Amino acid sequence: LEDGRISVPIGWYPRLAHGTPAELANSQINGAGYGIHWPDLDEDIGIEGLLLGKKSTESPSSLERWLNRRKQA
DSSP: OTTSOOOOOGGGSHHHHTOOHHHHHOOEEEGGGTEEEETTTTEEEEHHHHHHTOOOOOOHHHHHHHHHHHHHO
16 A cells, blocks of 8 residues: 555545645554554544545534634644
């Protein structure tokens, strides 16, 4: 996957879409290689979901609360 074979629209993951370049660059492989974590964005995406083309399941109200916390920080 490091060679760019997998790509999905960033809009599928709203927290990533709102991330700065620095926040997006700060990612970690977790779950013994089964997921990616962006600590600055509090986002976790499983590799299986990426391969299956699954979008984020975060509710609009949850995203709104997260965005409001970002504005206050």
